[in-house]
Amino acid sequence: MGASYEVRGQVAVITLNNPPVNGLGHATRKAVAEGVEQAENDAAIKAIVITGAGRAFSGGADIREFGSPKALAEPNLGSLINRVESCAKPVVAAIHSVAMGGGLELALGCHYRVTAPGAKIALPEVKLGLLPGAGGTQRLPRALGVEPALNMIVSGEPVNSELLAQVPGQVLFQKVIDGDLLDGAVSYALEIADKRPLPRVRDLKAQHPEAQAFFQFARNTVGALSKNFPAPLQCVETVANAVTMKFEDGMRAEREAFGLLMLTPESKALRHAFFAERAASKIPDVPEDTPLRKIEKVAIIGAGTMGGGIAMNFLNAGIPVVILEMKQEALDRGLATIRKNYEAQVKKGKLKEDKYVQRMSLLHSTLNYADIGDADLVIEAVFEDIGVKEQVFKQLDEVMKPGAILASNTSTLDVDKIASFTKRPQDVIGTHFFSPANVMKLLEVVRGAATAKDVLATVMALGKKIRKTCVVSGVCDGFIGNRMIEQYSRQAGFLLEEGCTPQQVDKAAERFGFAMGPFRMGDLAGNDVGWYIRKRRYLEKPDLRYSKTADLLCEMGRFGQKTGAGWYDYQAGKRDAIPSKTVVEMIEMHRAALGIAPRKISDEEIVQRLVFALVNEGAKILEEGIALRASDIDMVYLTGYGFPLWRGGPMCYADTVGLYNVVQAMKRFAKNPHDDGKFWEPAPLLARLADQDKSFNE
Numbered sequence: 001m002g003a004s005y006e007v008r009g010q011v012a013v014i015t016l017n018n019p020p021v022n023g024l025g026h027a028t029r030k031a032v033a034e035g036v037e038q039a040e041n042d043a044a045i046k047a048i049v050i051t052g053a054g055r056a057f058s059g060g061a062d063i064r065e066f067g068s069p070k071a072l073a074e075p076n077l078g079s080l081i082n083r084v085e086s087c088a089k090p091v092v093a094a095i096h097s098v099a100m101g102g103g104l105e106l107a108l109g110c111h112y113r114v115t116a117p118g119a120k121i122a123l124p125e126v127k128l129g130l131l132p133g134a135g136g137t138q139r140l141p142r143a144l145g146v147e148p149a150l151n152m153i154v155s156g157e158p159v160n161s162e163l164l165a166q167v168p169g170q171v172l173f174q175k176v177i178d179g180d181l182l183d184g185a186v187s188y189a190l191e192i193a194d195k196r197p198l199p200r201v202r203d204l205k206a207q208h209p210e211a212q213a214f215f216q217f218a219r220n221t222v223g224a225l226s227k228n229f230p231a232p233l234q235c236v237e238t239v240a241n242a243v244t245m246k247f248e249d250g251m252r253a254e255r256e257a258f259g260l261l262m263l264t265p266e267s268k269a270l271r272h273a274f275f276a277e278r279a280a281s282k283i284p285d286v287p288e289d290t291p292l293r294k295i296e297k298v299a300i301i302g303a304g305t306m307g308g309g310i311a312m313n314f315l316n317a318g319i320p321v322v323i324l325e326m327k328q329e330a331l332d333r334g335l336a337t338i339r340k341n342y343e344a345q346v347k348k349g350k351l352k353e354d355k356y357v358q359r360m361s362l363l364h365s366t367l368n369y370a371d372i373g374d375a376d377l378v379i380e381a382v383f384e385d386i387g388v389k390e391q392v393f394k395q396l397d398e399v400m401k402p403g404a405i406l407a408s409n410t411s412t413l414d415v416d417k418i419a420s421f422t423k424r425p426q427d428v429i430g431t432h433f434f435s436p437a438n439v440m441k442l443l444e445v446v447r448g449a450a451t452a453k454d455v456l457a458t459v460m461a462l463g464k465k466i467r468k469t470c471v472v473s474g475v476c477d478g479f480i481g482n483r484m485i486e487q488y489s490r491q492a493g494f495l496l497e498e499g500c501t502p503q504q505v506d507k508a509a510e511r512f513g514f515a516m517g518p519f520r521m522g523d524l525a526g527n528d529v530g531w532y533i534r535k536r537r538y539l540e541k542p543d544l545r546y547s548k549t550a551d552l553l554c555e556m557g558r559f560g561q562k563t564g565a566g567w568y569d570y571q572a573g574k575r576d577a578i579p580s581k582t583v584v585e586m587i588e589m590h591r592a593a594l595g596i597a598p599r600k601i602s603d604e605e606i607v608q609r610l611v612f613a614l615v616n617e618g619a620k621i622l623e624e625g626i627a628l629r630a631s632d633i634d635m636v637y638l639t640g641y642g643f644p645l646w647r648g649g650p651m652c653y654a655d656t657v658g659l660y661n662v663v664q665a666m667k668r669f670a671k672n673p674h675d676d677g678k679f680w681e682p683a684p685l686l687a688r689l690a691d692q693d694k695s696f697n698e
C-alpha cells in the first residue's frame with residue numbers, strides 16, 4: 001500500500017505505511033504523491049497532513065531499494081518533495097518517534113511541521129559516507145539555523161525534537177504537540193488553512209553573522225577529526241553553499257557532491273558494513289519465524305576474565321544471572337570485578353546509581369550445580385582445556401532442565417566434541433565472546449553439527465538483545481576470527497625476522513587504519529595466549545613454520561601489559577607502549593642465528609602481507625562453508641579485531657584492491673625464501689574469482 005489516505009472534515013491525512021520504519025520506497029513515494037494530487041483536486045479539502053503509521057514518521061530511504069533502479073524511479077524523493085512543496089494547499093508534517101534522512105527532507109518540503117515530544121530528528125547520511133541528497137543540506141540550515149544544522153549534518157546524530165523546537169529563530173517546528181498528535185496536527189492545519197502565501201523553506205535565507213570565519217573554523221575542525229572520511233568535509237562545503245548560493249544552485253551542488261561521494265571507496269565500505277551487519281543475522285536454512293526458546297535466566301560457569309564480562313551483558317539487559325565457580329575465592333574475585341566495573345561506570349556518569357543497584361540485584365552466585373538447573377541458558381567460560389570442559393559439560397547434562405541451551409565460550413576447542421560429552425548435542429552451541437566481553441560488539445555464534453535450528457535462532461536473537469553483532473561460524477580451529485588472525489600473526493613474526501621492528505610493523509598497520517598493530521595487540525591480549533596455542537600447533541602441524549621470536553619473548557616472561565613488559569616496555573599503571581631495546585636485540589640475535597640479512601621493508605609490503613594473509617585464510621573459510629558469506633567475515637573483523645570501518649573489512653578491502661591484484665601480490669610473496677611460500681598459494685576460491693574477474697562480495 002505504501003501510504004493511506006483519509007479525510008478528516010476539511011483535512012486530508014496521508015499516512016506513510018511501509019513497515020518497519022516507513023522507508024520512502026517507490027510505492028510509498030507514489031502513494032504520497034497521489035494523495036497530494038487527490039487532496040489538491042478535492043474542493044472540500046483545505047489542508048493536508050502527512051504523518052507515519054506505527055514506529056516512525058519516516059526512517060528515510062527504504063534500504064531494500066538501495067542501489068536498485070527502483071530508488072530513482074519517479075516519483076523519486078527529490079520530485080516528491082518538490083511536488084509537496086509546490087502544492088497549492090498547505091501541507092503539514094506531523095512528526096513522531098523518528099524523522100531521519102529522507103523522512104526529514106520530506107518534512108522540510110512541507111509548509112509546516114508539528115512534532116510530538118521526544119521524536120528523534122537526524123540526517124544520518126554522513127554515517128554511510130554520504131550527505132543528505134534530497135535538499136537536506138540546503139533546507140535544514142534555512143529552517144533551523146546554519147550552526148545547529150551543520151552540527152546535525154556533520155555528526156549524523158539524532159537530536160530530540162523538543163530541543164530543536166527551542167532553538168532561537170528556528171522554523172523547523174511550528175508546534176510541539178502534547179497529547180494526540182494527529183488530532184493536534186489536524187486542528188493546526190485548519191488554523192493555518194487560509195494563510196497565504198504558503199511558507200516554503202526554500203524561500204528563506206540561511207544566514208550566519210560571521211559566515212566566512214565560521215565555515216573556515218568548521219573546515220579545520222572537521223578536517224582534523226575525519227581524516228579518513230571525505231564526507232564530513234563535503235557536508236561543510238554544501239552547507240556553506242546554502243549561505244552563499246541561490247537555492248537552486250545549492251541544490252545542484254548538493255546533487256553533484258552526493259554523486260561523487262557515492263563513488264568513494266570509503267562510502268562503498270561504510271555502506272557495505274551497514275548491509276553486512278543486517279545480512280549477518282540471516283541464516284539461509286533457519287526461517288526467520290523459527291519459534292524461539294524462552295531465555296529468562298542465564299547461568300555462567302567460571303567467573304574469570306570472560307565469565308564476569310559475559311554476565312554483565314545479561315545484567316545490562318535485565319536478565320537474571322547466576323555465576324558458578326569451583327572455589328569461594330574465585331567467586332569473590334569475579335563478583336568484585338563486576339562490581340568494580342559498574343562502579344567505574346557510575347563514577348564516570350555513564351551509569352545511574354539506581355540502575356547499578358538494580359543490575360547487581362539480578363546477579364546471584366553459587367558453588368553448587370544444583371542451584372543452576374532451572375536456568376534457560378548456561379554459558380561455560382572455564383579454563384581452555386578439553387578435560388575441564390568435559391567435566392563441566394557432563395555435569396551440566398546431569399543438572400540442566402530439559403530444553404536448556406548449553407553454550408561454550410571456548411575460543412579454539414571443538415564444539416562438536418564438547419557437545420558429545422552430553423546426551424543432548426542438539427542443545428549445545430558455541431558463544432564466542434571477545435574480551436572485554438561487556439564492551440566488544442562481536443559475538444561469534446558457533447553452530448555445531450548437531451545444533452538445533454531453534455537453539456541457533458534463539459542465541460542469535462538473544463545476542464541482538466544484548467546488543468552484540470552476531471556472526472555464525474561453523475566448527476573449526478579458531479572459528480572465523482582467530483583462525484584468520486593466526487595467519488596475520490605469522491606474517492607479523494616473519495616481518496620481524498626479515499628486518500622490521502615491532503613498532504615499524506605496528507605503525508604501518510595503524511596507518512592503514514587498524515586500531516592497534518599486531519604487536520601492541522599481542523601485548524594487550526597477553527602473548528602467552530598465542531604461545532599456548534603455538535605449543536599445540538608444533539605437535540599437530542610440525543611442518544608449519546612460525547617465527548620463534550614470539551616464543552623467545554614469552555620465555556623471557558614478557559607476556560605483555562599484564563607483566564609490565566612484552567613487545568614493548570610499560571611503565572607501572574600505564575598503557576603507553578615504549579620501544580624496547582631488549583626486544584630489538586633479541587630479534588636481531590635471532591635473525592643472525594637464522595642467517596638472514598635484514599632488509600628495508602616498505603609499509604606497503606607490511607600491510608599487504610598482514611591483510612592478504614587474512615584474505616587468503618578468509619577465502620578458505622568461505623569455501624569450506626565455515627562462514628556463510630564474505631560480508632560475515634568482514635563483520636567479524638570490523639567488530640572484533642579493530643579493522644578500519646572505512647575499509648569495510650578484509651574481504652571488502654580485497655575487492656576494492658581487485659582480486660587479480662591480490663593474487664599477483666601473493667605470487668610475489670610466495671617467492672620470498674623467508675616467508676611460507678605454500679601459504680601464499682591463493683585459496684582455490686580466490687584464484688577462481690580472480691580468474692573470472694569477480695569479487696567476494698557480489
Ligand code: NAI
Pocket residue numbers: 301302303304305306307324325326327330380381382383384385388391392409410411412432433434435
Ligand atoms: P580465566 O582463567 O580468567 O577464568 C576461568 C575461570 O573458570 C576461573 O575463575 C576458574 O576458577 C573457573 N573454573 C575453572 N574450572 C572450573 C570448573 N570446573 N567449574 C567452575 N569454574 C571453573 O579464563 P578466561 O580468560 O575467562 O577464559 C575462559 C574461556 O573463555 C576459555 O575457554 C577461553 O578460551 C575463552 N575465551 C577467552 C578469551 C580471553 O580473551 N581471555 C576470549 C574469548 C574466549
